[in-house]
Every structure is written in structure tokens, then in C-alpha cells.
Amino acid sequence: MAEAVRPTLESLGEIAVLARIFPRLPESDAALLGPGDDAALLAAPDGRFVVTTDMLVHGPDFRWEFSEPEDLGWKAAATNLSDVAAMGATPTALVVALAAPAATPADVLEQFADGLRLACAELAPGCGVVGGDLSTSDVFTVAVTAFGDLEDRAPVRRDGARIGDVLAVAGELGVASRGLRMLFEHGRDEALRRDAHAVGRQLRPVPPIALGVAAAEAGATAMMDLSDGLVLDARRLAQASHVDLELDALSDDELRGGEDHSLLATFPSGAPMPEGFRPIGSVVAGNGRVLVAGAPFEELGGWDPYEQWDGKLS
Amino acid sequence: MAEAVRPTLESLGEIAVLARIFPRLPESDAALLGPGDDAALLAAPDGRFVVTTDMLVHGPDFRWEFSEPEDLGWKAAATNLSDVAAMGATPTALVVALAAPAATPADVLEQFADGLRLACAELAPGCGVVGGDLSTSDVFTVAVTAFGDLEDRAPVRRDGARIGDVLAVAGELGVASRGLRMLFEHGRDEALRRDAHAVGRQLRPVPPIALGVAAAEAGATAMMDLSDGLVLDARRLAQASHVDLELDALSDDELRGGEDHSLLATFPSGAPMPEGFRPIGSVVAGNGRVLVAGAPFEELGGWDPYEQWDGKLS
Numbered sequence: 001m002a003e004a005v006r007p008t009l010e011s012l013g014e015i016a017v018l019a020r021i022f023p024r025l026p027e028s029d030a031a032l033l034g035p036g037d038d039a040a041l042l043a044a045p046d047g048r049f050v051v052t053t054d055m056l057v058h059g060p061d062f063r064w065e066f067s068e069p070e071d072l073g074w075k076a077a078a079t080n081l082s083d084v085a086a087m088g089a090t091p092t093a094l095v096v097a098l099a100a101p102a103a104t105p106a107d108v109l110e111q112f113a114d115g116l117r118l119a120c121a122e123l124a125p126g127c128g129v130v131g132g133d134l135s136t137s138d139v140f141t142v143a144v145t146a147f148g149d150l151e152d153r154a155p156v157r158r159d160g161a162r163i164g165d166v167l168a169v170a171g172e173l174g175v176a177s178r179g180l181r182m183l184f185e186h187g188r189d190e191a192l193r194r195d196a197h198a199v200g201r202q203l204r205p206v207p208p209i210a211l212g213v214a215a216a217e218a219g220a221t222a223m224m225d226l227s228d229g230l231v232l233d234a235r236r237l238a239q240a241s242h243v244d245l246e247l248d249a250l251s252d253d254e255l256r257g258g259e260d261h262s263l264l265a266t267f268p269s270g271a272p273m274p275e276g277f278r279p280i281g282s283v284v285a286g287n288g289r290v291l292v293a294g295a296p297f298e299e300l301g302g303w304d305p306y307e308q309w310d311g312k313l314s
Numbered sequence: 315m316a317e318a319v320r321p322t323l324e325s326l327g328e329i330a331v332l333a334r335i336f337p338r339l340p341e342s343d344a345a346l347l348g349p350g351d352d353a354a355l356l357a358a359p360d361g362r363f364v365v366t367t368d369m370l371v372h373g374p375d376f377r378w379e380f381s382e383p384e385d386l387g388w389k390a391a392a393t394n395l396s397d398v399a400a401m402g403a404t405p406t407a408l409v410v411a412l413a414a415p416a417a418t419p420a421d422v423l424e425q426f427a428d429g430l431r432l433a434c435a436e437l438a439p440g441c442g443v444v445g446g447d448l449s450t451s452d453v454f455t456v457a458v459t460a461f462g463d464l465e466d467r468a469p470v471r472r473d474g475a476r477i478g479d480v481l482a483v484a485g486e487l488g489v490a491s492r493g494l495r496m497l498f499e500h501g502r503d504e505a506l507r508r509d510a511h512a513v514g515r516q517l518r519p520v521p522p523i524a525l526g527v528a529a530a531e532a533g534a535t536a537m538m539d540l541s542d543g544l545v546l547d548a549r550r551l552a553q554a555s556h557v558d559l560e561l562d563a564l565s566d567d568e569l570r571g572g573e574d575h576s577l578l579a580t581f582p583s584g585a586p587m588p589e590g591f592r593p594i595g596s597v598v599a600g601n602g603r604v605l606v607a608g609a610p611f612e613e614l615g616g617w618d619p620y621e622q623w624d625g626k627l628s
Contacts, residue, residue: 031363033469038400038539039366041469048346052353053459055411055449084354097369097457130365137371143411143457145367155347155355201525223353
């Protein structure tokens with residue numbers, strides 16, 4: 001019976017749905033002109049802006065049996081904020097394109113908007129939603145594009161690691177993937193009972209956004225967001241920088257687990273590292289390999305392009 | 315048999331697919347750092363940037379029985395470029411998030427990339443793709459986010475129309491919707507034989523991008539992209555500006571047809587209008603109505619929120 005009183009996207013129509021969503025969206029301090037026109041206008045104080053985009057698709061990227069709509073909004077914001085932070089930038093704004101089945105209850109989108117707002121408030125205060133697009137699709141799909149401000153600093157790229165640098169990480173390793181395993185094994189309720197921390201991190205990642213800027217200011221030579229697992233992502237950094245990365249002995253979960261959205265960075269040896277980063281290895285001569293406890297880690301490492309195909313262009 | 319030799323996204327894997335797509339993407343003159351890192355870095359010379367996003371979903375927004383992949387790439391670029399132009403800005407770059415079934419032949423994405431490149435070259439030279447995301451979904455879905463540069467000008471909003479202004483349009487009216495009707499009635503091949511122009515405009519819209527800047531420089535008081543039909547969109551401009559808009563006598567197709575992506579603008583009476591704009595009415599005292607040949611046009615006008623639900627936040 002409760003279902004009967006939940007108005008849907010198609011029963012309400014566009015204008016009423018937007019009227020419900022708008023007040024829940026976070027506002028951006030960078031917005032010179034927000035939603036409501038053909039396009040938004042954003043401030044880019046140093047004459048440049050960082051931009052990244054990421055799509056979450058029901059099925060491969062999230063499932064309603066595990067995620068509440070608020071979780072999804074949080075995750076859609078957090079994963080993009082993390083890519084901005086990994087350049088050494090402060091997130092300023094998001095645009096959100098969303099396609100949902102016409103029979104979706106409108107409160108699902110309200111809670112999704114709540115998740116966007118909570119994530120921005122917690123992870124990147126001042127960052128907000130400046131525009132978007134709502135469409136219909138049989139598959140619930142969210143595409144977030146995020147912007148950031150480098151405040152006159154150079155971007156911290158993947159290709160700057162130098163031999164002798166310290167390899168460091170900020171944030172957890174292998175926790176989000178443990179949470180996903182729990183969800184698949186036990187379902188949401190039981191998984192939360194057994195390991196609320198790991199499941200929480202899978203559903204609502206907490207990337208260390210402010211440490212991106214801190215790392216840049218501390219002179220990080222390279223940095224990236226850890227989304228596909230430490231070994232796989234570290235190999236990308238090693239290849240871009242034309243070096244090898246030697247990792248300390250770590251557990252299999254720490255080496256392979258994806259979706260933590262921690263920050264991997266390299267710092268000049270001897271330079272003070274921002275609080276929140278811990279050393280996990282070092283940069284050595286080589287050409288794109290990852291060594292674990294001295295031996296090359298040849299496997300792909302936690303990521304299967306056929307099962308978890310998710311090609312990022314940026 | 316030909317199908318057997320078309321490698322798919324899942325048979326090739328991410329890296330090989332991206333290697334095929336990358337060389338086909340248009341480059342952006344504004345890119346300070348392009349694809350390949352956590353995020354791109356773009357120039358915003360006047361310290362601001364225009365941003366808009368739009369999603370195209372297989373089914374409601376396009377169909378493979380009508381559109382070739384190259385058509386889709388073109389349309390995904392063109393519709394977003396048009397929203398940038400409608401602010402009076404020059405398009406600088408796009409990011410593209412795309413989700414496709416894993417069994418999609420990789421050449422579909424190559425041709426999609428060709429469409430993006432051709433549209434940028436034709437409509438907005440210097441604009442290119444600086445980043446993106448590839449995902450899997452049962453429903454082919456594209457989300458494009460576009461950026462533009464106002465070159466120190468004020469944005470041309472929807473809310474600036476003043477009583478006495480001339481209402482003008484650049485581009486065609488009612489042609490794209492005639493093309494869509496032909497496609498539904500006759501299928502692609504026969505529709506193209508009967509009305510190649512209208513079908514072509516439906517599949518590959520040709521918004522007058524450069525006229526957005528021209529209108530801004532000529533002192534346009536308000537402007538918007540015509541995506542949902544003249545009457546419906548004109549009503550939005552009238553409501554935002556707290557005026558009525560009096561349209562000349564026009565055909566039903568011209569009044570209701572959507573997806574032309576022409577520009578609707580208001581200019582001060584007596585001011586010279588950029589070549590390419592033609593007057594179609596005037597701004598009169600009122601509060602958000604559209605009058606056609608003197609009588610209020612009360613119907614919704616060419617757009618049904620239940621059948622064509624497509625709520626835009628910006």
C-alpha cells in the first residue's frame with residue numbers, strides 16, 4: 001500500500017520532479033550562474049580548471065539491493081571529487097546527468113540529491129551542483145562531471161615520479177573491496193552487521209579530498225586516485241613515469257582491492273609528507289613494473305577487463 | 315559472417331578499445347592537459363567557463379534503426395555545443411561518458427568518435443574531447459558535458475528580454491521533427507529518399523554555433539537553444555523574462571517541432587541584427603505567455619512530459 005502513495009517521475013512530470021530535487025542540491029561557491037539556463041557559468045580564478053567525468057550504471061557499478069539512493073548520490077559525488085583531488089585541486093562544482101526508469105519513485109531522486117549534498121558538505125565544502133540533465137532509461141544511470149581549482153599550482157600528474165622518491169598512500173587499502181565481497185556474500189543487512197566499516201566504505205567512499213591539495217603543496221611529484229586496486233593503479237603511475245615502484249609487503253586485499261579512492265603519491269625523499277600520508281614503498285629505476293617485497297608482481301592485480309570492464313579516458 | 319570479424323568491447327578489452335578511439339577524437343585548443351590522467355586541465359582565459367551537460371539514451375533519445383554511430387557522435391556533440399552557443403560563448407571542449415553493451419562491436423565506438431570529430435570540426439573548430447569514461451550497460455547511453463569561453467562578455471541569459479525588443483531566430487524551425495516523423499513512418503532508407511534534408515537535420519543537427527557569439531556581440535538581451543519546440547521554449551524565455559512573446563503567423567510544424575537546435579534571441583528594437591537571424595515576433599508586456607498571431611497559445615506546444623520526459627536542470 002505504501003507504494004501506491006509514492007509518486008513517480010512520470011506521474012509527477014519534469015517540473016514537479018525538479019522542484020523537489022532543487023532545494024536538496026548543494027550550492028557551489030564557484031557558481032556565477034547556476035541551474036535554469038542553457039548552461040551554467042563557473043568561476044575559474046586562476047584561468048584554468050580541472051575536469052573529470054565518471055558514469056555509474058546499475059548492474060556493473062551499483063545495485064539497488066545493496067545501495068540506498070542516498071548512498072548512490074554520495075558515491076557519485078565522492079568518486080569524482082577524488083579524481084579532482086588527485087590532481088592537487090580543490091573541487092568547486094559538479095554537473096549531474098541522470099537517466100532513470102519513468103516508474104522510479106520521485107523520492108529516489110530526492111534521496112539521491114541528499115547523497116550528493118551530504119558528500120559535498122563532508123568531503124568538499126563549497127562544492128555544489130550547478131547543472132544537470134534528467135532523462136528516462138530502463139537502466140538507472142548517473143554521469144557526474146566534476147570541476148576543480150588549482151589555485152595557481154601546477155597539476156600533479158601521474159608521470160612525475162622520480163627514482164628515489166618515496167611512495168605513499170593516504171586513505172585505506174582493500175577495505176571497500178572487502179565490503180563489496182561481504183555484500184555479495186551476505187546481502188546488505190547481514191553484511192552491515194558483520195562489517196559495518198567495510199560495507200560503509202564500499203557504499204559511501206570517503207576519499208581524503210583535502211590531502212590532494214596538501215600533497216601538491218608538499219611537493220608531490222606524482223599522484224593518482226586509487227580506484228581499480230593498488231597494484232593495477234600503481235602500475236599505471238609506474239608506466240606513465242617510466243620507473244618501477246617497489247611496494248612494501250602488504251596483504252592481498254591491500255594490493256588488489258579496488259574502489260577505496262585513496263590517494264597514491266610520490267614525494268621527494270627526505271621531504272616532509274603531509275599528515276595523513278604513510279610510506280608504502282619507493283620509486284626505483286625501471287620501466288613500468290610493480291615489485292612487491294622485491295619480486296615483480298606480474299598479474300593484472302585485482303581487476304578483470306572482461307568482468308569489470310570500465311575504461312576511463314581520463 | 316561479417317559480424318564474426320568485428321571485435322567487440324569485451325573481446326578487445328579496455329586498453330585496445332581506447333587505443334582505437336583516441337586517434338579519432340578531436341583535439342581541443344583549450345586543453346592544457348588532455349586525456350590520460352585522473353582529470354584534464356582546461357584553459358579558462360577570462361577566469362570563468364560555461365558548462366552544460368546532456369544525456370542521450372537509446373530508446374527515448376535515439377535508435378540504432380535510425381541513427382548510424384557517426385550520426386550519434388555528431389548529435390551528442392552538436393546538441394551540447396548549441397547550449398554553449400546559446401549563452402553567447404565559444405565552445406572549447408567536451409568530456410564524454412559512454413556506456414555500451416559489452417557485445418558492442420568496437421567499430422561502433424570508432425564511428426561514434428568520428429561523429430564527435432566531424433561535428434566539432436564543422437560546428438566549433440578548436441573544440442575537442444579532453445576526457446571521458448567508458449562503462450558497460452544494457453542500454454547504450456552517452457553523456458556529454460561541454461565547456462565554453464565568454465571572452466569577457468556577460469552571458470546571454472533567458473531572463474533579459476525587454477518590452478519592445480525584437481524576437482528573432484537563427485536556424486530552421488520544424489525541420490528536425492519533420493525528419494523524425496519521416497523516420498518513424500518510413501524507416502531510415504525510405505525516409506532519406508523522401509526528405510534527405512529533414513532526416514539529415516534530425517540525425518545530424520546543424521546548430522548555428524557561431525551566431526551565438528554574434529548575437530551576444532550585437533547586444534542580444536536574451537537567448538536560448540530551441541530543443542523542445544518554438545512555443546514551449548519561447549514560453550520558458552517569456553516566463554524567465556516576465557514578458558509575453560508575440561509570434562508572427564507560423565506553421566504548426568514551425569511552432570511545435572523540437573530538436574532543431576536553432577537559436578531564439580531578443581534584440582533591442584532598431585539595433586542591427588547579425589546576419590543569419592530573422593525576426594519572428596516581438597516582446598510585449600505580459601507575464602510568460604506566447605501569443606501567436608495575436609491569440610494566446612495555451613497548449614503545451616509540441617512536447618509531452620509523459621511521452622518525451624526529459625527534464626533539464628540547466
